[in-house]
Amino acid sequence: MKEKVSLVRCEDYSEENVEDALRESLSLISGIKKFVQRGDKVLLKVNLLMPRKPEAGITTHPAVMKALARMIKERGAEVMIGDSSMWMTNKALKLCGVEEVARELGVKAVNLDTFRPRKVKIKGGKVLKEVYIPSLALDVDVLVSVPKLKAHELTSLTGAVKNLLGLIPGRLKTEVHKTAPDPESFSEALLDIYSVVKPSFAVMDGVISVEGSAGVGGTRKVGVILASDNLLALDTVAGAIIGYKPEDLPVNRMAKKRGLKGVSLKEIEVLGEEISEVAEPRFRKPSRLIRLLGSFPALNPFFTNDYKPVLNRKKCIKCEICIEHCPVGAIKADDEGYPEFDYDKCIQCFCCREGCQAGAIELQESLLAKMISRVMAG
Structure with missing residues (x-):
């Protein structure tokens, strides 16, 4: 059976357009009811790289957070939205729009650095043998990766799998870079994390993306929302949209060696738009x-x-x-x-x-x- 990835157009961040696109995207992969039940505690792990306003394009847009949180809340679940930023997470929660969304919907904005980290052993880890994960991320019923589609020097793109690095508390993230300094070892480290922290599904904000470099590149309208319960498959499709072959992505190459699914377009059923219909050939890639x-x-x-x-x-x-x-x-x-x-x-x-x-x-x-x-x- 092929891995399913939904691909839906979303031309801008107006609340109506984002919510319509998100509802359609999730319905194409069996709907939110497949993943969230009444009474569940749900953490939306968004991308808050640093404290920057949403229009900079480097963090998950609050319109996406809001639409997804509203849909989950409608299921009778408790919703939390958070991350551990590269620096100043509390400031990022405010400046990136998380706190405002939380106030409007009556959900929680959470700084993952404030939760006691737990050591998790990684059986068979290629680079990381253990990792510290905030207790909240391990205790919730449903973990959702909500990445921002961006270019990245080491991984070619920042996607649903790379977003999991933000679960590592504070400056421990830099230790991962120290341990795994090149693209292939860094990708192996990300897959080690992915092997012990499995989000139920992922939703990608690909409306406005950052090209050239994840933190300082220019913005590029791609105009899509993607969703899947296979994070690798989602990233493979996202990569194809901005001009990468699956094997161009170091995470995919390492995942293929591990026998993981979703690293080839032949293994994926794309639901909604065709990749060719939304492809952005002008997307500027890293060096x-x-x-x-x-x-x-x-x-x-x-x-x-x-x-x-x-x-x-x-x-x-x-x-x-x-x-x-x-x-x-x-x-x-x-x-x-x-x-x-x-x-x-x-x-x-x-x-x-x-x-x-x-x-x-x-x-x-x-x-x-x-x-x-x-x-x-x-």
Whole structure:
């Protein structure tokens, strides 16, 4: 039997359009009643990368949260909406619109960092042997991944599986990057988490997406809502919409080795729109060199100086968030208070770039890297 992924057009974030698209999307995969029963405690694990307003496009839009929470509440369930952000989760809950949605609907906005983490052993983990997960995420009856479709340097896209990294409390997320610095090992780490934390289903906000880079790229209208009870299948379809073959996604390549389903379009039944009808060929992907090294990690040592984060001093506000969150301590403040990179320590995880609220950290590619990108582009 094929994995089912619904794909529905949604042209904007008006409440009526989002709710109509979401109801149709869920009805195509048997409806919300398949997943939520009266009295259930339900956690919507949204993507709140950092405190940014919804129009920036880097976090799950509140219109999507609101429509989904309303549908679940109609089932007589208790709804909570939350995340553990890269930094300042309480501020993110407010600025990203979660608190307002919670007030309007009478549901709870939750900071996952405030719940006691529990150690979960990962039997057969490829990279992670154990992981700490907030007790709330483990105790609810229904966990829902509600990601934002975005580009990402390490995983090519941020989707339903990558969204689970946000369950790791606070700065422990950076330890995952430290343990798994390249695209393939990082993807294995995500799959390790996915092996012990299984959302009942996922709904993806693909109305307005971020291209180029998850935290600092430009916005691109894709105009879709997707849903599935197989997170890998959902991400495979989302990737196809923005121009990725399934095997282009490092998470898919690692999942295929594990024998997991949903990593090939042949295994998936797309319900609703055809992928070709909503495809966005103009979507700007991350550096082609980084994607190449994700496919051939043995080449990484030969290109460590060919792509690296650099500071745009004109944009930097000296908040020191990049310094605090670098997993390997490769950034320190110079005499003027600006971040300074130690490239001998840098592992090119780009946490600094992804989490920079001012967009002051840019990706610098060498002439060789640019030449490789042009060749790969044909």
